[in-house]
Amino acid sequence: MAPDDTGAAEVLSRAGAADATDPLSAYRDRFVPLPDGVIYLDGNSLGRPLRRLPELLGRVIEEEWGGGLIRSWDHWELLASEVGDELGATLLGARPGEVTVSDSTTVNLYKLAMAAIGARPGRDVVLIDSDSFPTDRYVLDGIAERHGLQVREVASHLDEGFDVEAVEASLDERVGLVCLSHVGYRSAARADMAPINRAIHSSGALVLWDLCHSVGAVPVDLTGTGCDLAVGCTYKYLNAGPGAPAFLYVRREHQAQLRPPIWGWFGAADQFEMGASYEPRAGIGRFQAGTPPILGILSVREGVRLLAEAGGPSGLYPKAVALTAFGLELADRWLVPIGFRVASPRRPDRRGAHLTLEHARARQLCQLLARAGVLTDFRTPDRIRLGMAPITTTFTDVARAILRLAELAVP
Amino acid sequence: MAPDDTGAAEVLSRAGAADATDPLSAYRDRFVPLPDGVIYLDGNSLGRPLRRLPELLGRVIEEEWGGGLIRSWDHWELLASEVGDELGATLLGARPGEVTVSDSTTVNLYKLAMAAIGARPGRDVVLIDSDSFPTDRYVLDGIAERHGLQVREVASHLDEGFDVEAVEASLDERVGLVCLSHVGYRSAARADMAPINRAIHSSGALVLWDLCHSVGAVPVDLTGTGCDLAVGCTYKYLNAGPGAPAFLYVRREHQAQLRPPIWGWFGAADQFEMGASYEPRAGIGRFQAGTPPILGILSVREGVRLLAEAGGPSGLYPKAVALTAFGLELADRWLVPIGFRVASPRRPDRRGAHLTLEHARARQLCQLLARAGVLTDFRTPDRIRLGMAPITTTFTDVARAILRLAELAVP
Numbered sequence: 101m102a103p104d105d106t107g108a109a110e111v112l113s114r115a116g117a118a119d120a121t122d123p124l125s126a127y128r129d130r131f132v133p134l135p136d137g138v139i140y141l142d143g144n145s146l147g148r149p150l151r152r153l154p155e156l157l158g159r160v161i162e163e164e165w166g167g168g169l170i171r172s173w174d175h176w177e178l179l180a181s182e183v184g185d186e187l188g189a190t191l192l193g194a195r196p197g198e199v200t201v202s203d204s205t206t207v208n209l210y211k212l213a214m215a216a217i218g219a220r221p222g223r224d225v226v227l228i229d230s231d232s233f234p235t236d237r238y239v240l241d242g243i244a245e246r247h248g249l250q251v252r253e254v255a256s257h258l259d260e261g262f263d264v265e266a267v268e269a270s271l272d273e274r275v276g277l278v279c280l281s282h283v284g285y286r287s288a289a290r291a292d293m294a295p296i297n298r299a300i301h302s303s304g305a306l307v308l309w310d311l312c313h314s315v316g317a318v319p320v321d322l323t324g325t326g327c328d329l330a331v332g333c334t335y336k337y338l339n340a341g342p343g344a345p346a347f348l349y350v351r352r353e354h355q356a357q358l359r360p361p362i363w364g365w366f367g368a369a370d371q372f373e374m375g376a377s378y379e380p381r382a383g384i385g386r387f388q389a390g391t392p393p394i395l396g397i398l399s400v401r402e403g404v405r406l407l408a409e410a411g412g413p414s415g416l417y418p419k420a421v422a423l424t425a426f427g428l429e430l431a432d433r434w435l436v437p438i439g440f441r442v443a444s445p446r447r448p449d450r451r452g453a454h455l456t457l458e459h460a461r462a463r464q465l466c467q468l469l470a471r472a473g474v475l476t477d478f479r480t481p482d483r484i485r486l487g488m489a490p491i492t493t494t495f496t497d498v499a500r501a502i503l504r505l506a507e508l509a510v511p
Numbered sequence: 512m513a514p515d516d517t518g519a520a521e522v523l524s525r526a527g528a529a530d531a532t533d534p535l536s537a538y539r540d541r542f543v544p545l546p547d548g549v550i551y552l553d554g555n556s557l558g559r560p561l562r563r564l565p566e567l568l569g570r571v572i573e574e575e576w577g578g579g580l581i582r583s584w585d586h587w588e589l590l591a592s593e594v595g596d597e598l599g600a601t602l603l604g605a606r607p608g609e610v611t612v613s614d615s616t617t618v619n620l621y622k623l624a625m626a627a628i629g630a631r632p633g634r635d636v637v638l639i640d641s642d643s644f645p646t647d648r649y650v651l652d653g654i655a656e657r658h659g660l661q662v663r664e665v666a667s668h669l670d671e672g673f674d675v676e677a678v679e680a681s682l683d684e685r686v687g688l689v690c691l692s693h694v695g696y697r698s699a700a701r702a703d704m705a706p707i708n709r710a711i712h713s714s715g716a717l718v719l720w721d722l723c724h725s726v727g728a729v730p731v732d733l734t735g736t737g738c739d740l741a742v743g744c745t746y747k748y749l750n751a752g753p754g755a756p757a758f759l760y761v762r763r764e765h766q767a768q769l770r771p772p773i774w775g776w777f778g779a780a781d782q783f784e785m786g787a788s789y790e791p792r793a794g795i796g797r798f799q800a801g802t803p804p805i806l807g808i809l810s811v812r813e814g815v816r817l818l819a820e821a822g823g824p825s826g827l828y829p830k831a832v833a834l835t836a837f838g839l840e841l842a843d844r845w846l847v848p849i850g851f852r853v854a855s856p857r858r859p860d861r862r863g864a865h866l867t868l869e870h871a872r873a874r875q876l877c878q879l880l881a882r883a884g885v886l887t888d889f890r891t892p893d894r895i896r897l898g899m900a901p902i903t904t905t906f907t908d909v910a911r912a913i914l915r916l917a918e919l920a921v922p
Contacts, residue, residue, distance in 0.1 A: 132577030142581045149577045154569030161568075165753060166543030166560045170553045170886055176753060204801025206775035207618055218657070235776035235801065238789040242774030246629070335802065342576060342587060343804035363653030364617035365646035374891055378649040390615025390646065391746065393754035393807055475581055480785055 103434050103506055111430065111503075115495035118426070124419055127410055127491050131339070137473040139497045139504075143489030144313060144454045145477050147339030150402055157395055165394075180345075180366075180392040181385055183401045187338075187347055190408040192311070192330070193321035199349045200384045201334070201397050205312060206235045207362075208331040208348040209279070211387055213243055214361035216277045216306045216329060219354075223276030223305070224249050227267075231256040233285045236310055240279060254280070259443045260450065261289025264296050271303040278305050282320065283313035283452030286479045288424075288444040290318060290452050293325035301326065306354075312336060316403075317420050317453035317490060319413040322349055329354070337453070337489055338403040345396040348387055355383055364389030410491055419490035420453035427455045427486055427498045434506040443483055454487040459509065468508045474501045514845050514917055522841065522914075526906035529837070535830055538821055538902050542750075548884040550908045550915075554900030555724060555865045556888050558750035561813055568806055576805075591756075591777075591803040592796055594812045598749075598758055601819040603722070603741070604732035610760045611795045612745070612808050616723060618773075619742040619759040620650045620690070622798055625772035627688045627717045627740060628654065630765075634687030634716070635660050638678075642667040644696045647721055651690060665691070670854045671861065672700025675707050682714040689716050693731065694724035694863030697890050699835075699855040701729060701863050704736035712737065717765075723747060727814075728831050728864035728901060730824040733760055740765070748864070748900055749814040756807040759798055766794055775800030821902055830901035831864035838866045838897055838909045845917040854894055865898040870920065879919045885912045 103111070119125060131148045134140055140148065164172045180201045187201065188194030202208065217226070226240050230253040237251070244251045254270045256262045261284050271278070278300050283290045293309065300307045308329040314320055316337030322330055330349040334340035350358060360380065365371045366388040369379045380386035410416060424444070431442055441458040445451045459465060459482060466478035477485040486501060487493075514522070530536060543560045545551055551559065575583045591612045598612065599605030613619065628637070637651050641664040648662070655662045665681045667673045672695050682689070689711050694701045704720070711718045719740040725731055727748030733741055741760040745751035761769060771791065776782045777799040780790045791797035821827060835855070842853055852869040856862045870876060870893060877889035888896040897912060898904075 132573050134580075135578050138580070140580055146576075146581045146584070148580070149572045154565070154572050157568055157572075158565030161560045161565050161752070162543050165557075167546050169545075169549070169551055169559070170557045170888070171881070172753070173557070203614065203618060204775070204804075206777075206801030207614060207773060210773045210800075214657075233776075234779070234782075234785040234787075234789075235774075237787065238774035238776060238779060241789055242772060246625075246772060333802070341572070341806060342583070343802045343807070345804070346801070361653060361657060362618060362621045363646075363649035364615070365644075365649060366617075368645070368649060371645075374645040376645075376648065378645075378652055389621075390617030390757070391744070391754045393756070393804060395752060395810075396754070396804055396807060399806075470582070477581070 103503055108503055111499050112496065115499040118495040122419065124410055124415065124491060127406065130406060131492055139474045139501050141486045141488065141493065141497065141501050142475045142477050143492055144336050144485070144487030146342060147336055147489060148492055149341065150339060150406060153399060153402060156402060157398070160395065160398060176394050179394060179397050180388060183397050183404065184347060184384065186401065187404045188349065190404055190412050191315050191320060192349060193323050194349055195323055195352060197383045198352055199347055200387060201345050201347045201400050202388050202392060203346060205331050205333045205346040206239060208346050209236060209239045209310070211360050211362060212308055212329045212331060212348055212350065213240060213277060213279065215358040216308060217243065217247070217249065218359055219357055220276030220306065223274055225274040225276065226251050227254050227270050227275050227278040229254045229256045229262050229280050231261065231284050231286060232281045233310065233312065236279055259287050259289065260445050261287060261291055263292065264299050267296050268299045271299065271305065273304065275303060275305045277308060279308045279310065281310045281313065283318065285313050286483055287456055288452040288454045290314065290450050293327060297326040313452050316407055316416065318417055327351065334400045334403060338400060338407065340400040340403040344399050345393050350384055350387060360387050362389045366390060366392060407491065416490040420488065421448045423488040423490065423493055423495065423498055424451055424453060424455050426495055427488065427502065430499060430502040431455065431457060434502060438506065438509055438511060453490060454485050457484045458482050459484065465505065465509055469505060472504055474504050514914055519914055522910050523907065526910040529906040533830065535821055535826065535902060538817065541817060542903055550885045550912050552897045552899065552904065552908065552912055553886045553888050554903055555747050555898030557753060558747055558900060559903055560752065561750060561817060564810060564813060567813060568809070571806065571809060587805050590805060590808050591799060594808050594815065595758060595795065597812065598815045599760065601815055601823050602726050602731060603760060604734050605760055606734055606763060608794045609763055610758055611798060612756050612758050612811050613799050613803060614757060616742050616744045616757040617646045617650060619757050620647060620721070622771050622773060623719055623740045623742060623759055623761065624651060624654055624688060624690065626769040627719060628658070628660065629770055630768055631687030631717065634685055636685040636687065637662050638665050638681050638686055638689040640665045640667045640673050640691050642672065642695050642697060643692045644721065644723065647690055647692070670698050670700065671856050672698060672702055674703065675710050678707050679710045682710065682716065684715065686714060686716045688719060690719045690721065692721045692724065694729065696724050697894055698867055699863040699865045701725065701861050704738060708737040724863050727818055727827065729828055738762065745811045745814060749811060749818065751811040751814040755810050756804050761795055761798060771798050773800045777801060777803060818902065827901040831899065832859045834899040834901065834904055834906065834909055835862055835864060835866050837906055838899065838913065841910060841913040842866065842868060845913060849917065849920055849922060864901060865896050868895045869893050870895065876916065876920055880916060883915055885915050887912070
């Protein structure tokens with residue numbers, strides 16, 4: 101049933117009340133304001149800039165770079181690992197020395213996948229979940245083509261993702277590495293890491309998690325759930341900017357055994373001695389390659405610190421659950437009756453912070469929404485993603501977006 | 512002979528006169544001013560920030576990222592290749608569609624070396640000049656270890672670098688790739704690309720040039736000299752900032768044959784269709800991997816545009832020659848008599864824009880210079896590099912630095 105005026109008013113009033121008591125509401129002022137009339141439900145694709153970032157980067161440019169000049173490398177040198185530690189402690193449940201900020205998610209995935217494959221000689225199969233982000237699949241296919249490996253899929257349910265049984269069904273003694281998305285980029289399905297990691301370890305393989313759609317939105321406990329390797333980006337829920345450097349995680353116990361494929365001077369021990377032969381650094385630093393992007397890493401630090409101030413996952417996750425539950429309720433009420441299908445898990449503990457709706461005219465509806473100022477994401481073949489970054493999204497945003505979508509889609 | 516007051520005064524007066532007629536002098540005001548008392552001869556390690564960069568990045572953060580939000584990807588998507596084209600046309604003698612800005616030099620070197628090796632199956636030797644930058648050697652050693660190749664050296668003279676005869680002496684039918692530095696990071700020796708490229712091509716190998724220490728300082732003609740592949744960084748003479756994204760060049764005629772090793776979504780055709788299998792983009796874009804760092808690429812664009820405004824290599828190179836010749840003259844007069852050795856080529860057409868001096872106490876002298884506000888670079892085992900970025904360095908800087916070095920080193 102399409103929303104009538106009374107129904108809409110009642111929902112908007114409830115949304116307003118939820119916003120008024122939202123403990124995160126004050127953080128919205130820390131971001132560059134949205135343009136008038138824009139509702140932004142795409143923070144899971146590109147997060148929003150912190151208001152203080154221009155001034156902060158300006159000061160770094162003028163003082164650290166322009167004033168300190170080459171001398172600033174004395175404190176920049178370890179910045180990637182320092183910010184990695186902050187990120188790891190705040191949002192990933194990692195221990196010190198397990199996370200660094202570097203390169204892009206794609207390059208980090210390549211580095212860790214190559215290292216893992218090298219650490220499991222004789223195992224010639226790599227597993228990936230069938231609904232993983234394209235770049236993950238591309239990276240593994242590229243490695244497989246070059247190195248004579250085979251990529252096999254863990255069957256992923258369109259809406260619900262994969263569970264431990266699905267992973268187990270694909271595991272055998274040929275599998276050396278399993279690469280999985282913690283939260284699916286299309287469905288928002290969230291995997292249950294601990295039992296999946298146990299199953300993978302029982303078969304002797306290593307696991308590499310892609311955290312792009314979970315970090316900063318849902319709890320991640322890399323240590324407690326026994327993860328081996330992980331990568332993720334910082335330009336979604338971490339708000340570090342378009343193409344900001346990504347991060348990688350290597351469990352402490354594995355670091356000495358894993359050889360990075362790209363041997364760069366920032367991964368070398370005694371790098372400024374510039375010796376003739378490469379000796380990798382002792383810890384996570386060996387997974388650095390080239391010169392780290394300082395301004396980008398500082399933007400990551402700002403994003404991480406803001407989320408830390410907001411309470412980290414324990415501050416953010418309850419709101420992610422509440423926003424997506426609210427969105428689900430409204431979708432069921434106003435969208436499902438007019439031809440939409442909810443394509444995200446209904447159980448909050450299996451969901452990330454976005455909600456996906458399937459509709460035959462999804463691509464067109466997404467464009468019409470954008471013209472109306474409601475920015476969402478289209479994902480092939482027929483899905484609209486409503487991203488609900490907990491730090492910036494209001495309940496009113498969700499209600500207005502779904503009301504607008506119902507208006508646009510009415511048959 | 513140590514500089515007496517009269518000699519010093521005469522030289523400083525000549526330097527002042529040269530600065531007064533320097534056609535590039537106005538460009539110094541375009542940079543964030545140096546701290547009081549600092550002489551900066553390390554722009555070949557980290558260039559200086561443009562004064563307008565804070566405001567420019569601030570505007571991009573607020574308007575394009577904060578205001579345009581995800582919609583800005585419509586024009587950011589091809590930014591890396593657009594800026595690559597500007598860089599290529601202005602400073603590299605490249606044709607449109609041959610250069611892109613991405614990743615770090617290390618990662619780009621890895622991508623191109625792996626692609627080149629893949630294009631020369633059966634050839635199991637990679638050559639590198641023996642005085643190349645450590646990361647270049649590390650990258651090739653890493654590839655060799657993993658892929659059962661052998662890295663051999665082109666014998667590079669300590670001061671003069673390598674010539675075509677040295678390269679020819681190392682070439683045989685086993686060599687698939689030759690990786691060379693255009694300007695040596697220690698000696699400043701500059702290679703003569705055209706005959707070297709011809710020799711390499713005669714033997715059936717591909718050549719990959721590292722341009723880190725030449726781009727923005729000396730002329731580079733990738734098309735005219737017949738280069739196959741090149742990489743370089745933007746944080747030295749291009750002034751794009753610490754860890755700013757690097758660039759890569761692939762000659763148009765080779766692009767379709769070369770397969771990048773890291774298959775990422777930004778290198779895929781129809782990337783936003785997110786198809787199940789990777790199909791590389793048609794042109795240089797296939798050598799992109801992950802999401803490009805937009806703020807970094809815009810900083811590269813500013814650096815390139817400033818050098819373009821200053822006349823590109825025809826504006827910059829004559830001053831590089833004059834500065835290094837002046838430095839050489841003063842070194843011969845005041846430093847050689849007290850125990851220094853000039854460790855850079857004396858012929859200007861074989862030299863980059865820095866000058867290297869060898870001294871038994873080089874490490875300590877470099878530190879003493881820094882304490883006196885003269886920032887240079889120490890390079891193992893016993894060399895001091897005086898970087899003379901033509902856009903920002905004055906003749907007075909060079910004279911004062913060498914006078915100070917003479918004072919500090921007097922036996």
